Amino acid sequence: MNTYTQTDAFRHVQTAHCENGVTTALLRYHGLDFMSEPLAFGMGSGLFYIQIPFMTVNNGPAISFRTMPGAIFKRTCKALGVAVTRKKFSSQQAAEAFLDQKVKDGVPVGCQVGVFHLTYFPKEYRFHFNAHNLIVFGREDDHYLISDPVMEDVASLSREELTRVRFAQGPLAPKGHIYFPENVKPVTDEMIRKGIATGIRRNVRDMIRIPGNFAGVNGIRHTSGHIRKWRDKLGLKKAGLYLGQIVRMQEEIGTGGGGFRFLYGAFLEEAAGYMQDDRLAVISEDFTRSGDMWRAAAIKMAGVYKGRLTEQKDFDEIADMLLDIRLIEKDAFQKLSRLNLGK
Structure with a gap:
C-alpha cells in the first residue's frame, strides 16, 4: 500500500467561502495562526458587485458578489510577504504528476475545480461553476484527501474524480490550476x-x-x-x-x-x-x-x-x-x- 497523508500536520478549517477557507487553512499550516476567514477576506478586498454585460451563466444574468477568483489568496499572501506558486496545465498527465509530487513531499495545495462533478457535494448543489477552491493534503492509495472549506469534514476523491473536476470545461475552466504558498516567514x-x-x-x-x-x-x-x-x-x-x-x-x-x-x-x-x-x-x-x-x-x-x-x-x-x-x-x-x- 502506498499511503501518503498529512492528517497529523494539516488541520481542516470550515469556512463560509471556499477561497477564504483555502487561504486561511494554508497560511495556518505554514505557521500564521492568527489568520481568520474575515481577515483573509478583508485583506484580499473580497467584497465586490458586478453584473457582467453580454454574458450569461446557467441561462441567467452573470452576477458576482465577490472579487475575481484567486485574488483574495494572491492579495492576502502578498500583504504578508508570502511567495505564491501557481501553475496551470494543458496536459492532464502533467497535472496529475505535479500534484502527486507535492503530495509525496507533504505539501498541501489549493486547487481550482468545477462543482458539477464533485461527488461529495449534495446533488442539489452541483451545477456548472468552475471557480470552486479546495485543498488536496494527502493520498491514501488511489484516493486523494480533500479539505473543502465549505464542508464540515474532510472528504476524498479518486484520481479520476479529481482530474475530472480539475479539468472541467466551460467558463473559468480551471485547466488543472494548482497553487500554494512558499517561503512563509514570521509576520509582524x-x-x-x-x-x-x-x-x-x-x-x-x-x-x-x-x-x-x-x-x-x-x-x-x-x-x-x-x-x-x-x-x-x-x-x-x-x-x-x-x-x-x-x-x-x-x-x-x-x-x-x-x-x-x-x-x-x-x-x-x-x-x-x-x-x-x-x-x-x-x-x-x-x-x-x-x-x-x-x-x-x-x-x-x-x-x-x-x-x-x-x-x-x-x-x-x-x-x-x-x-x-x-x-x-x-x-x-x-x-x-x-x-x-x-x-
Whole structure:
C-alpha cells in the first residue's frame, strides 16, 4: 500500500467561502495562526458587485458578489510577504504528476475545480461553476484527501474524480490550476495593519470609484433597473428564472451577497482591534445591515421564482430594495474612505 497523508500536520478549517477557507487553512499550516476567514477576506478586498454585460451563466444574468477568483489568496499572501506558486496545465498527465509530487513531499495545495462533478457535494448543489477552491493534503492509495472549506469534514476523491473536476470545461475552466504558498516567514503586527489598510483602500476603490455602470455600488443600481423591466421584457416565467439565478449566485455560491456583507462586517470588527480604531467597528454595523437586506431581497426574489409573487409591484419592490442596499453600501465605503488608515 502506498499511503501518503498529512492528517497529523494539516488541520481542516470550515469556512463560509471556499477561497477564504483555502487561504486561511494554508497560511495556518505554514505557521500564521492568527489568520481568520474575515481577515483573509478583508485583506484580499473580497467584497465586490458586478453584473457582467453580454454574458450569461446557467441561462441567467452573470452576477458576482465577490472579487475575481484567486485574488483574495494572491492579495492576502502578498500583504504578508508570502511567495505564491501557481501553475496551470494543458496536459492532464502533467497535472496529475505535479500534484502527486507535492503530495509525496507533504505539501498541501489549493486547487481550482468545477462543482458539477464533485461527488461529495449534495446533488442539489452541483451545477456548472468552475471557480470552486479546495485543498488536496494527502493520498491514501488511489484516493486523494480533500479539505473543502465549505464542508464540515474532510472528504476524498479518486484520481479520476479529481482530474475530472480539475479539468472541467466551460467558463473559468480551471485547466488543472494548482497553487500554494512558499517561503512563509514570521509576520509582524505592523505587516498585518498595513495589509488591512491596503485591503480597505482597494475595496473602497472597487466599490465606489470604479468607472462605468456595471460594477461596484453602481452595478447594484444597474441590476435594479434591469429587474424593474424583466417582467414585461422577458415574461413572468423567464423573469422568475433570472431572479432565481441571482438568488443562486447570492446564497449558494460561497455565501454570495448577504453572507459576504456579514463577513466584511466581521473583518472590520477584527480590523478595529489591530488598528486600535473603534470607528471601524461602528462602520461594520452598516455591512451587517446590508447583509440583512440582501437576505430579505433574496427571499422576495425566491417568491417570484417559485410563483408565489407575480405582479409588477413585486418586481418594483425588489428593485427598490436593491437601491436601498446601494445607498447603505455607498455610504459605508465613503465613511471608510475618510478614515486615515495610513499608506
